[in-house]
Amino acid sequence: MTTALADPLAARDHARAMAGTVVEAMPLLPPVADDLRACVSTEDLLWEETIAAGGYATRRLPRGSRLRLIDLQGDACASMLIFNAEMPTERLNVADTVKIQWNAYLGTGKLLLSDMGRVLASILEDDAGTHDAFCGTSNAATNQAKYGEGRNSGAYPNGRDRLLLGAAKHGLQRRDVHPCVNLFKGVRIEADGAITPQIGPYDAGRTMILRAEMDLIVVLANCPHVLDPREEWTVTPLRVSAWRGAITPADDPIRNETPEGLRAFLNVEDYFRR
Amino acid sequence: MTPSAVLGDPHISGLSGPIVHDEVVPARAPWLHHIAAGQTLRIVDLEGNQAVDFLLYSAADDAERYSAQDTVSAQQNLFLRAGSVLRSNEGNPMMTIVGTSVEYHDTIGGACSCESNTLRYGHHTKSQHACVENFLEANLTDGRGKRDIVSNINFFMNVPVEADGALGIVDGISAPGLTVDLRAEMDIIVVVSNCPQINNPCNAFNPTPVRMIVTA
Numbered sequence: 105m106t107t108a109l110a111d112p113l114a115a116r117d118h119a120r121a122m123a124g125t126v127v128e129a130m131p132l133l134p135p136v137a138d139d140l141r142a143c144v145s146t147e148d149l150l151w152e153e154t155i156a157a158g159g160y161a162t163r164r165l166p167r168g169s170r171l172r173l174i175d176l177q178g179d180a181c182a183s184m185l186i187f188n189a190e191m192p193t194e195r196l197n198v199a200d201t202v203k204i205q206w207n208a209y210l211g212t213g214k215l216l217l218s219d220m221g222r223v224l225a226s227i228l229e230d231d232a233g234t235h236d237a238f239c240g241t242s243n244a245a246t247n248q249a250k251y252g253e254g255r256n257s258g259a260y261p262n263g264r265d266r267l268l269l270g271a272a273k274h275g276l277q278r279r280d281v282h283p284c285v286n287l288f289k290g291v292r293i294e295a296d297g298a299i300t301p302q303i304g305p306y307d308a309g310r311t312m313i314l315r316a317e318m319d320l321i322v323v324l325a326n327c328p329h330v331l332d333p334r335e336e337w338t339v340t341p342l343r344v345s346a347w348r349g350a351i352t353p354a355d356d357p358i359r360n361e362t363p364e365g366l367r368a369f370l371n372v373e374d375y376f377r378r
Numbered sequence: 379m380t381p382s383a384v385l386g387d388p389h390i391s392g393l394s395g396p397i398v399h400d401e402v403v404p405a406r407a408p409w410l411h412h413i414a415a416g417q418t419l420r421i422v423d424l425e426g427n428q429a430v431d432f433l434l435y436s437a438a439d440d441a442e443r444y445s446a447q448d449t450v451s452a453q454q455n456l457f458l459r460a461g462s463v464l465r466s467n468e469g470n471p472m473m474t475i476v477g478t479s480v481e482y483h484d485t486i487g488g489a490c491s492c493e494s495n496t497l498r499y500g501h502h503t504k505s506q507h508a509c510v511e512n513f514l515e516a517n518l519t520d521g522r523g524k525r526d527i528v529s530n531i532n533f534f535m536n537v538p539v540e541a542d543g544a545l546g547i548v549d550g551i552s553a554p555g556l557t558v559d560l561r562a563e564m565d566i567i568v569v570v571s572n573c574p575q576i577n578n579p580c581n582a583f584n585p586t587p588v589r590m591i592v593t594a
Contacts, residue, residue, distance in 0.1 A: 193524045197494075198488075199530075202486065208486075219527070238447065238456065240446075240448055244469070246469055278467075279441045283447045293543075367501070
């Protein structure tokens with residue numbers, strides 16, 4: 105410690121001198137992005153943040169907004185929880201998500217369903233194709249076993265503890281951190297039930313765009329997939345953007361793609377009938 | 379007289395110790411029971427192909443509970459078989475399947491609810507009884523609520539995943555009198571819904587009773 109910081113004003117000057125520092129993983133305020141499509145107005149941008157390897161981020165997103173996730177360097181793993189922001193006891197239900205859509209795999213056109221028979225988010229675009237609704241994320245015990253360390257305060261944080269911190273920022277507790285989905289890291293299920301992880305690394309820049317179908321709390325953790333076979337704790341930054349968008353119209357093709365999905369949208373529309 | 383005292387009881391062979399609890403859970407009903415570390419729970423599918431929706435909570439700290447995701451990732455397989463360790467959301471062993479006469483059990487299909495029934499079958503099923511109703515009813519007697527209902531196990535239920543990802547609850551592979559034996563690895567609270575679903579094959583379209591036998 106330098107003696108030059110022995111008084112509060114010197115400490116203030118020292119702190120203020122940090123302003124303007126740019127690092128790889130940080131939020132941009134106000135949000136700015138130079139790669140928005142022409143149809144997206146800069147004024148509608150809500151969120152622009154790069155989540156560090158091992159980091160997490162969380163955000164409330166309004167109904168209709170689009171959430172874009174970019175696997176910047178091809179080795180991100182976005183473990184995601186979603187809650188109804190207005191009533192967080194309603195949250196992502198991975199079992200209902202796969203059961204109701206009669207399919208194990210997430211991708212373009214698939215829905216992320218709540219435990220109240222409603223669609224929380226739709227997957228509008230996905231050029232990754234490797235996702236996972238089954239394995240959940242790492243925890244302190246799995247990281248300790250695999251990497252010899254797993255604490256938030258250490259170099260190899262685990263996914264569950266990141267999701268816990270993110271959820272806690274909304275007043276949520278341990279009992280609120282339920283099963284998650286993993287985006288960008290995938291699994292295939294074999295006939296005997298065996299889980300084959302699809303870990304990559306993949307090409308840089310793989311992108312997904314989700315649409316919020318309700319007012320949401322989204323919590324994202326970016327830690328190695330729990331079945332990542334590599335001995336080294338390996339993960340790369342995840343970029344997140346969000347912008348305002350139109351609420352899903354009655355003629356939306358994803359809304360109308362399956363009878364089960366349509367009823368999930370009807371339940372959402374009924375929820376907002378107020 | 380408990381059922382086990384009846385001579386010729388076909389459901390008690392091979393039990394690991396003396397019976398400390400023996401109860402038939404009626405069709406469609408919830409069940410909550412505390413089981414101590416080291417005790418074994420046998421579930422008997424009395425009439426065959428009856429889904430038993432199953433959750434676990436640590437008795438010492440009920441924010442630690444069964445985690446389907448931690449369980450399947452630790453064994454790198456979706457199906458629960460003899461030898462499967464049922465893990466908590468913090469990665470700790472809660473129970474071990476020490477034996478089962480059914481080849482495998484499900485833990486990806488979740489529990490039926492009034493709300494999910496409206497998606498799967500239509501809004502005409504909204505008023506039908508469902509597993510989440512049972513989970514809520516049982517947990518509400520013990521200080522837990524909706525936030526505590528996570529992805530569960532479905533004993534005696536069959537959910538295959540096809541090569542293209544097609545997945546669904548199909549005809550069961552259980553039969554009358556088949557069992558699963560679970561040894562508690564910590565003091566736990568077991569919460570069960572004896573599934574009331576009548577719109578898919580999980581209960582052969584006919585919910586029936588199951589028997590719970592706890593041995594010391």
